Amino acid sequence: MSRTLRSNGNIYMKARLKAANFNDKLKSREGASEILGVSPSSLLNYEKDVCKQIPTDVVVKMAEIYNAPELMNYYCCNECPIGKNTVPHLELTDIGYLAIQISVSLKNPESMIDRLMEIVQDGIISKNEKPELKSIVGKLDGFSEKVQSLKLWAQKNLR
Structure with a gap:
């Protein structure tokens, strides 16, 4: 780019x-x-x-x-x-929009964490579990990016 x-x-x-x-x-x-x-x-x-x-x-x-x-x-x-x-590309965006995105990302985190624990509990990631684990990691990455965007907004606007 x-x-x-x-x-x-x-x-x-x-x-x-x-x-x-x-x-x-x-x-x-x-x-x-x-x-x-x-x-x-x-x-x-x-x-x-x-x-x-x-x-x-x-x-x-x-x-x-x-x-x-x-x-x-x-x-x-x-x-x-x-x-x-x-490093993920972060957008400086409206704080209200960020709050909504983070809130949506946090919907029902217990089920994702429970499933993550089920997948890793035996210390072996089976062929069948890999796609689901990849999906969980992707969701966590998305959440992490939203949190980093919030931090970026705070650095700029709460100074």
């Missing part, structure tokens, strides 16, 4: 410009680069996708300074060689 969202800037630039609504110094690359501790040319390279990979410490600083924790998730999902295969 390409980092470029529009021809004139990527997710990092958009986050900086959005943050500029609350900090005038972020309106210019010079001001932002001073706060981030990088050169204006480096920031330009990051925002125009000239740099193949932004240093992780810079992404962390951007996320903090721009109040955009979603940048770290984006980086992990799209640029980190390990994260590309292990």
